[in-house]
Amino acid sequence: MSRTEDTRALSLLSQTPVLPVLVIDNWRHAVPLARALLAGGISVLEVTLRTDQGLSAIRAIRDEVGEVVVGAGTLTRPAQFAEVAAAGAQFAISPGLTPALLEAAREQPLPYVPAVASASELMMGMERGFHLFKLFPAASCGGTAMLKSLAGPFPEARFCPTGGIGADNFCDYLGLPSVVTVGGSWVAPASLIAGEAWQEIEARARRACEAAREAGVYPQ
Numbered sequence: 001m002s003r004t005e006d007t008r009a010l011s012l013l014s015q016t017p018v019l020p021v022l023v024i025d026n027w028r029h030a031v032p033l034a035r036a037l038l039a040g041g042i043s044v045l046e047v048t049l050r051t052d053q054g055l056s057a058i059r060a061i062r063d064e065v066g067e068v069v070v071g072a073g074t075l076t077r078p079a080q081f082a083e084v085a086a087a088g089a090q091f092a093i094s095p096g097l098t099p100a101l102l103e104a105a106r107e108q109p110l111p112y113v114p115a116v117a118s119a120s121e122l123m124m125g126m127e128r129g130f131h132l133f134k135l136f137p138a139a140s141c142g143g144t145a146m147l148k149s150l151a152g153p154f155p156e157a158r159f160c161p162t163g164g165i166g167a168d169n170f171c172d173y174l175g176l177p178s179v180v181t182v183g184g185s186w187v188a189p190a191s192l193i194a195g196e197a198w199q200e201i202e203a204r205a206r207r208a209c210e211a212a213r214e215a216g217v218y219p220q
């Protein structure tokens with residue numbers, strides 16, 4: 001991953017006010033789920049590798065829903081870069097960072113978003129040329145107050161805060177200049193996916209997009 005790929009990650013994630021974090025237990029749910037989110041106005045998705053269906057779900061979305069950008073989440077091991085790329089993932093995102101992951105990210109072409117939960121981790125990522133980070137777990141590691149504090153010493157860092165954020169407060173995050181998009185499972189929680197509640201998921205996506213527009217926080 002070069003500086004260009006870091007910029008590409010930034011432009012991909014900037015395309016959506018909310019990045020749905022998806023836990024898919026049955027890959028056959030992936031296509032109707034992606035279509036429901038797209039119909040509600042969300043076109044960038046994170047499919048986690050928390051289930052063994054994640055890679056098949058990514059492949060199904062790439063094959064059948066060309067209008068969405070699909071990334072692979074929960075990347076914790078360097079070997080997963082090749083696996084998610086082979087499945088068709090268009091970016092990769094982790095819940096943390098390690099020196100091995102940051103090194104491996106540079107050797108492969110996929111745009112990559114490591115996560116931080118402290119100033120030291122942010123400095124480790126920036127030393128290696130990264131500027132866009134997931135902040136995880138956002139609500140419990142400091143929330144909007146932490147992001148405002150980090151903007152002082154690190155004005156060039158950009159964030160996708162994720163973890164403990166919901167419909168009632170995501171616009172508070174999105175209103176910060178350093179926040180590109182907000183990640184979360186509230187738009188499509190695993191229970192609604194398992195229940196095939198596509199209309200409810202579409203409605204939640206639409207509400208989130210409308211709320212961000214009405215609050216004047218997206219597009220920024």
Ligand SMILES: O=C(O)C(=O)C[C@H](O)[C@H](O)COP(=O)(O)O
Nearest residue numbers: 021073074095162163164184185
């Ligand atoms: O699996 C990963 O890679 C993660 O980073 C964890 C998820 O991003 C959060 O669990 C989503 O948080 P909630 O919106 O509070 O459900």
